[in-house]
Amino acid sequence: MLKTRNKNKKEEHIDESWLIPYADMLTLLLALFIVLFAVSTVDAQKFEDMANSFKSALNGGTGAMDYTSPVSVVEKSSIPTAERSITPEDDRPEQATQKASLDQLQLAAIKKKIDAYIEDKNLSKSLRTTLTESGLIITILDNALFDSGSAHVKEEAVGLAGEISQLLVTDPPRNIIIAGHTDNIPIQNSEFQSNWELSAHRSINFMNLLLQNEKLDPKKFSQAGYGEHHPVAPNDTSEGRAKNRRVEVKILPFNQ
Incomplete structure (x- = not known):
């Protein structure tokens, strides 16, 4: 009878010491998976949130969960160029510079064509071209x-306007401004009350002649009248005033 009781007592106290290393192994495996997850995503914020959640669930303890980011966050500047994703902001200045340079080359080609026309027609005293950044x-x-x-275009100049219109045809079409300018001598006739009006009407009339060319898009054209307020030479000589009385056809870059 005594032996039976001793046997039952031993059976009631089964050795459970194996649970301790088993639990430690599971904890280490969990920590390993978290580290692998962090290394694969390199998302410090996501890892930190997940680590804090697991830490709270396991109720503390010192170990891998106590470090919010076991993988150091790499500075953007240290990432090799080939591995970085290029954003529009990264290459915008360089692309803008390249486009501007290409645009200037295209405008220079147009200038060369117009200069050849001016030389061929012997119009250098009346026409000239200037290439600027604008x-x-x-x-x-x-x-x-x-x-x-x-402000009425002379009969002999109608043909000139038609030939100039051919020189303005580009693919793709560019925005063009027709601007009228005068000298500083006040207008004295019944048709116009100021040089503003005279310069504006001259630019409009000349633009209308250009737009008789059906290859030009009227939506790309605008006009301005500046009167005497944008001189290119002093108005104190007849030669200077002659230079200031002009119509300018401005072919714009594509970024304007």
């Missing part, structure tokens, strides 16, 4: 287009 400017002195104090 566009290609074709300057036409007023005596080639208008009589003094008039």
